[in-house]
Amino acid sequence: MNSLTRPVRPVTKKTTVEAVEFPRSGSAPVPSADERRVEILRTIARSGGTLLPTRVPHAKFGHSFGEIGDDAAGDLAYLAKRDYLTEKFFDRVSLCPTCSGHEINLREVCPSCGSSHLKDEKLLHHFRCGFVAPVTAFAGDGGQHVCPKCNAHLSHLGRDHDRLGSAYTCADCATSFQDPPVGAVCLSCGTASKADDLLHADVHSYKLTSLGAAAANRGTLYEQDDEFLYLGELPVYRPTVFLELIEQEARRIKRYKSAFSVMVLQWGSGSAGTADQAPIADSLRALRSQLREIDLLGQIDERSYGILLPGTEKRGARVVERRAAAIAPQAAACRSDVVVVKSPDDLRRLEAALFERSP
Amino acid sequence: MNALADLFSLLFAPFDPVVLHELIVAVPLLLASFDPVFLAIFVIPICRFFVPDVCIWVAHTVKRIRDGTRGTRLVPARTPLVSIVIAGRNEAEGIAGTLRSVLGCGYPNLEIIYVDDGSDDDTVQTARRVAQAAGRAKIRVFAAPRRNGKPSALNIGIALARGEFIAIIDADCDLQYGSIQNWLLPFADPLMGAVAANLRVRNSRQSWLTRLQECEYALNITLSRLWRSRVDFLSIVPGAGGMFRAEILKDLGGFDTGLGDDTDMTLKLRKQGWRLGFALEAVVWTDVPVTSRALLRQRTRWERNMVKIRLRKHGDLAYFTRFGLRNALLLLDLLLVRIVLPVIAIAALAMIAVNGPAETEFVVHMYWLSVVGALIKLMIARDIASTPQPARLVTALALPFYRVVLRTFLLLAVAREALRLGQRHAYVPLHIWRETPHW
Numbered sequence: 001m002n003s004l005t006r007p008v009r010p011v012t013k014k015t016t017v018e019a020v021e022f023p024r025s026g027s028a029p030v031p032s033a034d035e036r037r038v039e040i041l042r043t044i045a046r047s048g049g050t051l052l053p054t055r056v057p058h059a060k061f062g063h064s065f066g067e068i069g070d071d072a073a074g075d076l077a078y079l080a081k082r083d084y085l086t087e088k089f090f091d092r093v094s095l096c097p098t099c100s101g102h103e104i105n106l107r108e109v110c111p112s113c114g115s116s117h118l119k120d121e122k123l124l125h126h127f128r129c130g131f132v133a134p135v136t137a138f139a140g141d142g143g144q145h146v147c148p149k150c151n152a153h154l155s156h157l158g159r160d161h162d163r164l165g166s167a168y169t170c171a172d173c174a175t176s177f178q179d180p181p182v183g184a185v186c187l188s189c190g191t192a193s194k195a196d197d198l199l200h201a202d203v204h205s206y207k208l209t210s211l212g213a214a215a216a217n218r219g220t221l222y223e224q225d226d227e228f229l230y231l232g233e234l235p236v237y238r239p240t241v242f243l244e245l246i247e248q249e250a251r252r253i254k255r256y257k258s259a260f261s262v263m264v265l266q267w268g269s270g271s272a273g274t275a276d277q278a279p280i281a282d283s284l285r286a287l288r289s290q291l292r293e294i295d296l297l298g299q300i301d302e303r304s305y306g307i308l309l310p311g312t313e314k315r316g317a318r319v320v321e322r323r324a325a326a327i328a329p330q331a332a333a334c335r336s337d338v339v340v341v342k343s344p345d346d347l348r349r350l351e352a353a354l355f356e357r358s359p
Numbered sequence: 360m361n362a363l364a365d366l367f368s369l370l371f372a373p374f375d376p377v378v379l380h381e382l383i384v385a386v387p388l389l390l391a392s393f394d395p396v397f398l399a400i401f402v403i404p405i406c407r408f409f410v411p412d413v414c415i416w417v418a419h420t421v422k423r424i425r426d427g428t429r430g431t432r433l434v435p436a437r438t439p440l441v442s443i444v445i446a447g448r449n450e451a452e453g454i455a456g457t458l459r460s461v462l463g464c465g466y467p468n469l470e471i472i473y474v475d476d477g478s479d480d481d482t483v484q485t486a487r488r489v490a491q492a493a494g495r496a497k498i499r500v501f502a503a504p505r506r507n508g509k510p511s512a513l514n515i516g517i518a519l520a521r522g523e524f525i526a527i528i529d530a531d532c533d534l535q536y537g538s539i540q541n542w543l544l545p546f547a548d549p550l551m552g553a554v555a556a557n558l559r560v561r562n563s564r565q566s567w568l569t570r571l572q573e574c575e576y577a578l579n580i581t582l583s584r585l586w587r588s589r590v591d592f593l594s595i596v597p598g599a600g601g602m603f604r605a606e607i608l609k610d611l612g613g614f615d616t617g618l619g620d621d622t623d624m625t626l627k628l629r630k631q632g633w634r635l636g637f638a639l640e641a642v643v644w645t646d647v648p649v650t651s652r653a654l655l656r657q658r659t660r661w662e663r664n665m666v667k668i669r670l671r672k673h674g675d676l677a678y679f680t681r682f683g684l685r686n687a688l689l690l691l692d693l694l695l696v697r698i699v700l701p702v703i704a705i706a707a708l709a710m711i712a713v714n715g716p717a718e719t720e721f722v723v724h725m726y727w728l729s730v731v732g733a734l735i736k737l738m739i740a741r742d743i744a745s746t747p748q749p750a751r752l753v754t755a756l757a758l759p760f761y762r763v764v765l766r767t768f769l770l771l772a773v774a775r776e777a778l779r780l781g782q783r784h785a786y787v788p789l790h791i792w793r794e795t796p797h798w
């Protein structure tokens with residue numbers, strides 16, 4: 001069964017970078033982790049709800065988060081995982097497999113001896129006699145190319161001769177080859193490694209969610225097991241919780257051979273932003289009143305919400321669609337899509353409906 | 360029944376003791392008379408095609424008796440770097456096996472360069488996968504941007520090679536374990552410029568035609584090249600299995616474009632005075648054509664090479680004052696074996712066919728003589744080189760027919776090439792054909 005998780009950009013095998021604890025100073029009281037994280041949320045809220053990293057050569061991983069500090073990656077990941085922030089991919093950094101330093105020198109190396117002392121020579125091929133050699137071997141008077149084998153002048157590229165591409169020659173071991181591999185050497189610790197063996201860390205930008213804004217206002221994080229966020233007074237399952245509920249339902253129908261449906265509602269980009277949730281909240285409140293108690297309302301992202309309809313097949317899903325259409329004037333900017341899930345193929349369609357949405 | 364009995368007695372007449380006695384008595388008389396027909400049909404072919412093989416077998420047997428073992432195992436005094444250059448196009452099925460056979464041939468100081476001549480299948484990807492698995496740049500793959508023909512592809516490999524010796528094999532061959540060491544042995548002679556490998560047929564069981572070719576290779580390649588190399592009379596170091604001193608190839612600028620690149624290189628070496636050798640124990644396994652159409656296509660190309668390269672481009676080998684008597688004799692031998700004798704044989708058969716059944720007995724005698732000769736030679740090849748397989752000896756019965764039919768078609772190809780009809784061959788890409796001299 002496909003696990004319904006938020007799609008994660010594929011990374012190489014050694015990618016996890018452990019969160020870094022804040023260094024402890026001698027005199028000042030050390031804030032707790034939650035206090036630290038709330039402060040981060042407040043900082044982000046003060047700067048307009050968005051946190052963009054800037055490229056700073058000597059900062060950790062080459063990126064800095066300004067006043068939040070360079071060691072906040074762990075806290076930011078924590079907050080994103082718990083829906084206080086949404087993260088968006090910013091850049092990928094290559095790291096030394098030994099010291100995790102980001103100052104890496106990448107260059108082409110000899111596949112035989114590993115030296116970077118390579119010469120790149122363009123090869124020419126003379127059609128008439130088949131002679132192949134670096135361009136320098138064909139040097140003649142007046143800048144013309146003359147074949148050293150048959151002494152013919154090469155005049156028309158493509159007609160009497162052609163270029164075969166580059167051949168690299170290692171100045172240390174004299175090996176010649178066409179495609180040199182890339183080698184890396186860490187400028188911090190001196191470790192030499194293959195480019196494929198480098199670690200990778202993703203750097204993200206962050207945006208405050210409504211939950212994060214609420215936590216920043218409140219001054220504390222919500223309980224870890226608090227499943228809801230609130231649109232006004234309307235409780236809505238948090239995205240991670242909503243996805244877990246869908247997964248649970250998928251396991252249940254697999255066992256009991258039944259079905260469920262998910263209705264995905266998406267509002268246009270004009271409705272984005274924490275300050276603009278009111279129309280969405282109104283629409284959802286109206287729709288919620290039309291649903292059964294067992295139907296579950298959850299958030300997918302700031303503009304998209306889903307309704308999990310347990311035990312509902314096609315006919316029941318159509319009923320819900322009609323009811324949603326009936327509240328259309330309140331949800332003019334809303335697009336809806338209903339997916340009935342009875343088999344693993346349907347799960348794939350559901351996954352597509354949840355995560356591959358129009359901008 | 361009478362007709363069957365007559366046919367039977369006709370077919371096996373030569374084995375009649377009375378007939379045999381008459382033949383044995385007649386031979387010295389004919390020899391003494393210098394009868395030209397007898398010389399052309401019997402004496403010259405026997406001297407040329409039979410005597411050398413018997414001589415090499417005698418020499419081999421004497422050596423074996425003297426050594427007391429079945430050949431002494433020699434190893435080269437040193438292990439110089441050998442570059443194996445393989446050029447191929449659209450060999451996705453066979454290239455992995457070829458590369459692995461070279462990797463596993465047991466020679467410690469090797470580099471393998473595969474040059475792809477503009478394949479449009481997965482050959483390059485397959486080769487790179489094998490190269491990556493082998494690690495440490497043991498195999499280097501160079502993908503030419505477009506098809507320029509095998510000689511140009513080989514020249515790319517030669518330009519990239521670092522080895523003291525360069526061995527050329529085809530992309531669909533297998534190198535037998537220990538071949539490189541045996542291939543290097545003749546180079547102990549500083550005058551040795553190139554050494555041909557012993558090409559063996561890998562797919563001999565695939566059809567009746569491949570079985571015949573296995574016998575043909577045993578006789579015309581293994582046995583023939585063995586005695587020819589002993590008297591420095593080798594006329595070809597094949598592109599499917601030839602090792603050269605790297606300096607020679609680089610000084611000559613590699614192979615020339617067009618047909619017959621291996622023949623051309625061999626004759627250039629002969630003109631420069633280099634010796635050419637044959638390494639019996641350096642075995643390269645290759646596939647031969649399975650169908651008659653494919654066989655004719657291959658052999659037609661070989662005959663065209665012969666006319667273009669040996670007769671036109673290097674016809675000056677006949678000037679023995681410039682290139683020595685041996686090279687002039689080589690040319691003479693070529694004309695004799697590939698043109699004169701086949702023409703005489705086919706003309707004789709044609710005349711017999713015209714004259715009718717009166718000469719049928721003669722034809723039967725000739726057939727059995729060919730069969731006996733082929734059988735003896737196959738047994739010699741089997742004894743010296745363990746080829747062909749024993750079950751193939753019965754193929755001697757079909758060999759005369761195979762040779763006559765093949766030779767007839769090939770003489771037509773020779774005539775076409777001599778008259779310059781249908782010049783271009785698909786072996787040579789069009790843009791190369793336009794630029795190369797047409798011999």
